[in-house]
Amino acid sequence: MNIKEITIIGGYNKHRELENVRELTIKKGEIFGIVGPTGSGKSNLISDIEQLAQGDTLSGRKILINGEIPPEDIRRNPRKKRIAQLSQNMNFLADMTVEEFILMHAKSRGIERENIVDKVINLANKLTGEPIEREYNLTVLSGGQSRSLMVADVAVVSDSPIVLIDEIENAGIKKHEALNLLADYGKIVMIVTHDPVLALMADRRVVMKNGGMCKIINTSSEEKEVSKRLSEIDDWILSLREKIRHGEILGLDNVIKKQYM
Helix, strand or coil, X not given: CCCCEEEEECCECCCXXXXXXXXXXXXXXXXXXXXXXXXXXXXXXXXXXXXXXXXXXXXXXXXXECXXXXXXHHHHCHHHCXXXXXXXXXXXXXXXXXXHHHHHHHHHCCCCCCCHHHHHHHHHHCCCCCXXXXXXXXXXXXXXXXXXXXXXXXXXXXXCCEXXXXXXXXXXXXXXXXXHHHHHCCCEXXXXXXXXXXXXXXXXXXXXXXXXXXXXXXXXHHHHHHHHHHHHHHHHHHHHHHHHHCCCCCCHHHHHHHHCC
């Protein structure tokens, strides 16, 4: 199925009142943010999307694909699932190398593309300050390496056109590059976040309140510029972390130089 868009038909908030947002459509290649205080219903919203809910969850929401009710086998059959999810707490448990994992995943999806291992690893290494090698065991990868590998794997190997990202702000990866990578591969990207860098990078964002979709905000050009400036600071902090990891000594000049960039 070629998924061009998904539509969320509004249900109810925690007080069983109709959600303010009654219909929301997200198109292929769009980055969409989900924001709101802790407990406002952000994770429940992406759970409804992952399940392709049809009024059968607590919220009563319905999810349409290309404007239609999705086939039952896509909802129930894990092999036909069209949605990938990345979370902040994701860790590998399999005792295999990075190369073995990529090849196994590619084979399971019937992909025999030449140099696919190199392509995934090269993309992953653009997102993390800690290089990943094909012979590394999955279980020894750091949080940042694991998430960088999964983002690259979802972009290159996975045929899931919808990617749900649940709070990866502390994952230690280059966030702008990660989201742009997924969007450039034609994914519908939805991200739950408290991070202003990610929230303002999205094309639009839905504000959650009391378990319901409260309002939709279109990201302005000024907000996009703010996001870029915040991303520069974010990358700087990542670079300082790498220096500390490698035993370097930091001084006030590191901070002073950044203040005047």
